[in-house]
Amino acid sequence: MRKMVKKFSVGLLLLVLIFSLVGCTQSDKQVVVASKPHTEQYILAEMISQLIEAHTDIKVVRNLGIGGGTSNIHPAMLKGEIDIYPEYTGTGWLFMLKRELINDPNELYKAVKEEYQKEYNITWLDLYGFNDTYALAVKKTLAEELNLETYSDLAGKSNQLTFGAEYDFYEREDGFPGLVNTYGFDFKDTKELDIGLKYQAIATDQVDVINAFSTDGLLQKHDLKVLVDEKNFFPAYHAATLVRNETLEKYPELKEVLNKLSGKISEEEMTQLNYYVENDKKDPKDVAKEFLEGKGLLGYGNN
């Protein structure tokens, strides 16, 4: 009996100890970098983290893969639990600020940057240079065969082709119905596919066209071509780093360091990086490092 009481008091002591330890892991200079739970985000967040680690003496705490994505990261950022993460212009404008779509990507960027400053005290740094938006993809061979470059081209040949997408895409206004409205698609057949099986379906010719994201790694794997949305139906989702203003004030050096990514990542490059992780099973950390080194961005010693 006495043993039990002793064990409890020891346990309580440990409790207090650990609590204070956990509480005290806040060292002086540190930032929290977060990301959504997608391959591309892991890679971008790693780039951000490694740049900070290479060029400053600030400690980086990585909190990658936050479930729920933006909807959970944003409130955490406003609370100050997260300092930095990569975001997309379309997402910020349409889903966080809930405004009407601006078609021109540059205008969109300017607008979302302004509003985030005003409303949230968050800064949009320079764009990386790629657009990760919705895309329609066909096999490269098919594109050559039918001379497909744009969505309108596709619309012209749509009555010979089968379209495949996940259930949600058919339901969303900014999905299939909207596309049909804008481009006049008239597909021979439409199929409902599980997200995870879309690429397999097109690889085995069960479908001819699928919806995808423009930087999907698997686009490369299956030799697919992304067609051009010349009427700009799909919103632009240009990616950039978001930082809290408070954090920038505390560590002004961050701006320059993080803007080293300005315009440095093309769509092809991002797709390739995604491919390395999703297909070759490489560690996002390594992929990010190689990329940065290749671009001479890690430049050890220099600032």
Next chain:
Amino acid sequence: MEIIRFEEVEKYYDTDKPVIRNLNLTIKQGEFVTLIGPSGCGKTTLLKLINGLIKADKGKIYVQNKEINQWDPIELRRNIGYVIQQIGLFPHLTVADNISYVLDIKNENKDSRLKKAEELISLVGLDESYLHRYPRELSGGQKQRIGVARALAADPEIILMDEPFGAVDEISRKTLQDELLRIFSELNKTIVFVTHDIEEAIKLGTKVILMNKGHIEQAGTKEEMIFEPRNSFVKDFFGTKNFMAYLNVVNIKKVCSMVYSKEEIEDVSKLPALNESAAIMEGIKCLFDYGLDSIAIKDDKNRIVGKFSLKNLKQGIETQRNPDFR
């Protein structure tokens, strides 16, 4: 000297169903009081009123001359030994720790507790080697002895026992009863003992209390209960209906006939003799063993006190059937 007193005590479980009513009782120090009565008569309730496990609704109860409300309930219970039928030994403690539990809660140290346990275990007639065993290793009879030992640990003046031998086989029960009597005679305790067994009540109690429907029908010595019943309930309870109890417990001295003349004494001294403290049943057995009509009754100094025959027995029963109610 009075050690427990009940004054006009009442206890209700439902608003109009009294379990104890108008109860008045005095128990003197050194008495072995047996409480008996039909089921639901309130004997267990009365017992639990003494150590405060149950609180009275009306009336006053005095223990060791202090009114029960003046007692700190914990102190009160620590000063009263308590043994229940199912014993309630603690399975997670050794026999030694079980016995000395009261001392443990009084914060005595381990050594003195062990010493006391050793003392008590031999008092109840078990070997010291049992001290390190666990209750689950003991037989029913052994457990009961430990239960008694446990009640004695704090050397209480009063011991309450609620049908402690009820769950034990007959043979063990007889042994335990004898042991208890022996312990009682060695120590100067007051025992209040609840039982539903008339034979047990008569055998053990210096004072027998018969309860019925929450009040006391009669309280007295066993002879008074059997030979001087106060009303028909008492008479029926202890009377011829419980003939065997009567035969087995009442002394043959009560029913033998006196011999006065020299000739009678001479005749009787030729007969086989039985000690006056023997029970009537032994006398009957003697008659049949020897094939005689009568036997002699002698006292401890071997003097003739009387003569016993079946005729005496009949006369004794007759008296029972038509008692003078007092």
Next chain:
Amino acid sequence: MTFIKGVINLYFDRYDFFLKLILEHILLSFIAILFITVIGITIGIYITRNRSIANLVISVVNFIYTIPSIALFGVLITITGIGNKSAIVALVIYGLLPIIRNTYVGINEVDELIVESAIGMGSTDRQLLLKVQLPIALPVIIAGFRTMVIMTIALCGIASFIGAGGLGVAIWRGISTNFPEMTVAGSLLVALLAIITDLSLGVLEKKVRKKILGSEVS
């Protein structure tokens, strides 16, 4: 077969990654378990002395238990934010049920005659609890503890969903980057951790049972 090979290779290639996650996982689970045990047993004991609210408390805890864990984690994000602290809150909320319930039941199931004996001999309530009820209830309480520990270790695997560390990071990474070997690698380690802990606690439970009840079987 190649899949399993892939998983094993992963362990070798990224052993420092997994090691870090294992340690985080153990630490997170341990802290949660500590809180759960202290809070849970205290509440469990309290409601044995206050039967009027016992039903209420047990109903509330039962109800929480039926909420799917991911939902609870998701709700907690909005209240306590992301990260380890939030995860510990969620784990503690979940882990309370088995401990409170088993403590309550274990103490109540102690034979009432034993309790009457203890009270009749003049035990204070504290002595009754510490010297009689808790020791006898210990096997039941430990069984509940064991359930709770395993559950916490498993649940901790989901904690990374809200940004906490631990092996869930690997599991979640594998899911969100289409990397099933990673998912399996993380899951296997969680399972291994759970099994080893369960076995060790099982030995402890047996020992306690033997001491209190005299038999190893319930």
